[in-house]
Amino acid sequence: MIPKLTAAQEQLCVLFTLCGKTLDMIAVLEAGHRVIGIEGCQSGVEAFFQENNIKYEIEKDETNKCQTYKGTECPLTIYVTDFFTFNKPLPPIDYIWDRGGLVAINPSTREQYRDRLIRIMAPERTQLFVVAINYTDLTYTGPPFVVNDDNVQTLFGSTCSCELVEAHDETEEYNSRVVSRIDFMEERLHLIVQKQT
Structure with missing residues (x-):
C-alpha cells in the first residue's frame, strides 16, 4: 500500500x-x-x-x-x-x-477494535489496509497474535469486502529481532472496504 x-x-x-x-x-x-x-x-x-x-x-x-x-x-x-x-x-x-494494531491487541477485544475502525471509515471513500500475521508455532503465544484470513473475514465480512493484496514470509526478519525463534511467520496484507448499501 x-x-x-x-x-x-x-x-x-x-x-x-x-x-x-x-x-x-x-x-x-x-x-x-x-x-x-x-x-x-x-x-x-x-x-x-x-x-x-x-x-x-x-x-x-x-x-x-x-x-x-x-x-x-x-x-x-x-x-x-x-x-x-x-x-x-x-x-x-x-x-x-x-500494520501492528489488530495483531497486537488482546484477541478478546478484536470486535470492539473493528467497530472503532468501521466508525472512522467513510463509505465509498476510506480504504482500510490491515497487515495480519499468521504463524504455526503453537509454543509462541504472541503478541503479535495470529490473525488469519478466516479471522479477517469473520471480523469484517458482514459489512465489508475483504481482499488479500499480498503475502510475505517474515520468518527470517522476525527471528533476527528476537531471542526465541519461530518456525514460520507470514504477513498478509488485506484491503477492506465497506460494502455499498
Missing part, C-alpha cells in the same frame, strides 16, 4: 492506528500527504517527533482525555489517547493503515 500511496498525485489523508514510531508515517509525509496517528504511549510519540527532528506543539483536551501532538511545519497530528475511547472528530480519511 505504501508505494501506491506515495505515488499518488493529490494530497490524501492517512490514519495510522496504534501508530507507535512507525517510519511509514515519514514516508507518507514526504510524499506530500496528511498524516494522523492514534497512539496510547506518550513517550513513544515524543520519541517519534524527536528522532525524526519534527517540531511540534501539544494541545491538552481534558474532556476527551487526549493530548494532541501537532507538527508545526508539516501536516502531522498524533493523538495520545486510548483508541477504544477516542471520540474526537476527524477529517475524511482516505486510507487507514493498520
